[in-house]
Amino acid sequence: MTGSQLVAVLGRGVVDASAPVLLADDFGLTRGDGCFDATRVVTDASGTRVDNLDAHLARLGRSCRILAMEGFDPDAWLDLVEQSVQAWRTPGEATLKLIVTRGLEHTPPRHLTGILTITPLDPVGIHQRQGITIAALTRGYASDAFMDAPWLLGGAKTLSYAFNTAARREASRRGADDVLFMSTDGKALEGPTSALVWAKDGQLFTTQHDGTGILASITQEMVFAHAEDEGVETDYVLADLATVMDADASWMLSSIRGVAPITAIDGVPVTTDAGLTGRINRWARFA
Numbered sequence: 001m002t003g004s005q006l007v008a009v010l011g012r013g014v015v016d017a018s019a020p021v022l023l024a025d026d027f028g029l030t031r032g033d034g035c036f037d038a039t040r041v042v043t044d045a046s047g048t049r050v051d052n053l054d055a056h057l058a059r060l061g062r063s064c065r066i067l068a069m070e071g072f073d074p075d076a077w078l079d080l081v082e083q084s085v086q087a088w089r090t091p092g093e094a095t096l097k098l099i100v101t102r103g104l105e106h107t108p109p110r111h112l113t114g115i116l117t118i119t120p121l122d123p124v125g126i127h128q129r130q131g132i133t134i135a136a137l138t139r140g141y142a143s144d145a146f147m148d149a150p151w152l153l154g155g156a157k158t159l160s161y162a163f164n165t166a167a168r169r170e171a172s173r174r175g176a177d178d179v180l181f182m183s184t185d186g187k188a189l190e191g192p193t194s195a196l197v198w199a200k201d202g203q204l205f206t207t208q209h210d211g212t213g214i215l216a217s218i219t220q221e222m223v224f225a226h227a228e229d230e231g232v233e234t235d236y237v238l239a240d241l242a243t244v245m246d247a248d249a250s251w252m253l254s255s256i257r258g259v260a261p262i263t264a265i266d267g268v269p270v271t272t273d274a275g276l277t278g279r280i281n282r283w284a285r286f287a
């Protein structure tokens, strides 16, 4: 570990953060052919804990299956995470990233590449838990585009996030903090790195997975499970922007930034609900 980042490599363990970890013909580098998962690490006086590690490892395995990348070994990853967490001493919140690529194109041996990083959480993300403004931007496909089209890799957390970061730059140009992706038929999808949840008449809603290709959010699933335990009804639907703007409250949810209440969409202020935001934070274990 050097500076403020920890780096580990599957099959090697924790390495010097400035050591080379990729070869030039790695499919992850040359084609963005791979997947990743990310969650929060919290270090305080009681030690270091990783949020929902089992769920994130399961989703990483699922992403590998969608990409038809064979050889994902959850036990080897668990081992690497444990070694890395033991070596991580920086207090506060951090991001744990698990990155898997298809491996090397020309150089044997042919096996998946696995890289882990832990990096202190960006203070901007922490600040955005107070509220975010959103720009609604097209994602460029219809809400049913992923139906019967597995080659589009719907539901996989692939390495190909260049358009997600480009959309964030566009939001910033428009003076907004984050993006809500819209389908070409006008349905709200998800953020570049977060799930959309909104409340209406005491019920919680999020985007349906079928056909939309969105990522199943572990934070949203946890929030819905706890909400139902407390008698709050939940549903997965397709909604247009007016429905989201007319909600009693809305949030962008993700494992690292946590629960970010939406305060405005395309420059128009929207309603927030501090009480419900508090409950959602508790359900997401961010309180």
Ligand code: PLP
Pocket (backbone or CB within 6 Å): 038, 157, 190, 191, 192, 193, 194, 195, 214, 215, 216, 217, 218, 219, 220, 253, 254, 255, 256
């Ligand atoms: N949707 C996308 C595209 C994401 O990249 C993420 C998180 O990285 C999410 C939703 C939220 O998922 P989670 O709550 O599991 O972090």
